[in-house]
Amino acid sequence: MSSRRYFVIDPGFEDFDSHHSVVGDALIREAGPLKKEILVLASNKLELSLKRYEDKIVPFFATPCYTNNLNPLPADRENALADNFMEELSKLFQTYDINQQDVLLIHTGFSHLYLGLAQLFASVGKQSSPKLIVCGMFDPGSQHIENTDDALRFLWFCKNKLSLSFLKRSIFPEKIVFATSCMEYKKGYQALIDCPVHIHPAINYQSLTHINVSANKRKRLLLYVGSIKKDKGIDFILQNLSLLLSEFRHIDFVFHWNTNSPGIRGFPNVNVALTTLSNRFSNLEILFGTLGKAKYDLLFNSVQGVVASYAPINYKYKTSGIFWDVLRRDNCSLLCSKGTWLASESLALEEAAYFFDYEDVSSMIQAIAEWESSERSGVNNNNAYKKMICKPFSKWIFSQF
Structure with a gap:
């Protein structure tokens, strides 16, 4: 057994x-060759599969991560969840005899989880506490209120500042690493905790199983991929799918x-409709079910463009794994809604x-036409920022401390 556990x-x-599975799988895969001992503590709702590292993933936490439709919780509810989380921690x-040699990682969390962590570390004491890596997955909020839309972000800023500042004070500076996934978030988190915040590689990083680019003469465009969520524009795409197929017969x-996505419950008849469309149009390919790592890589390596018709109201400050999957492939371009984080980060x-x-089919058709007529696919901008984002997240984690 190694002296340091993760x-x-x-x-x-x-x-x-979900991205949780991608991150867990990647960390476990990387830990083996590096001879690192790792354990992923998941929600107790998780149903294990023998194919999924059953000995490395433990359903453990009853405290939820996602609450209140991702809106800030009332103070009493937040404090109650933080107390519950502290008890579980x-x-x-106690169960694993965690000590100062060990490393804890939280890559996806909200203020109630940070508050629970802070309470736990305060009770353990700085001398005895393990090391901690905190990756800010979500928008840290804003300390400025310029219009009514900023009120919610200001509330998140206050909640995050209280919990993360408490966490910062509860542990020696040399024992904690704060990091996040983009420059915009970095500025926000630094304003929260008044200490250095690093840029970490995209957490959904997976080494490419197949690096060969498709040799198809016809361009291929990925219209939708991933979990089924309404704020990813799925209704709009389904409503206009036949129009797009008719408009661009020369595009696959x-x-x-x-x-297998939980969101499919809101779309009971789509399976049949998609199958019917694929039989009607020769330029449509439907992929059903969960995509394993190899199939996912093959899919992205086979297309020259990916559409992200995301709602600006939800994705103005929200990052996207799809963006990073496109970023890592120089032969692939992103087509996305204006007013989203994906658009601003691309710029x-x-x-x-x-x-x-967003939800303007004429505008989408124009963007697809511009993409289709362009001779270039993607741009190889190897600046330091992009290089860091495109590194393996797992290797970055194991290189800390």
């Missing part, structure tokens, strides 16, 4: 069709419909991207 604190890991420490469209990185107005 414990991934992940109450949001409730199923295998105390049990975890790919549509991923994850029948910041000077990547080849095409933008359209």
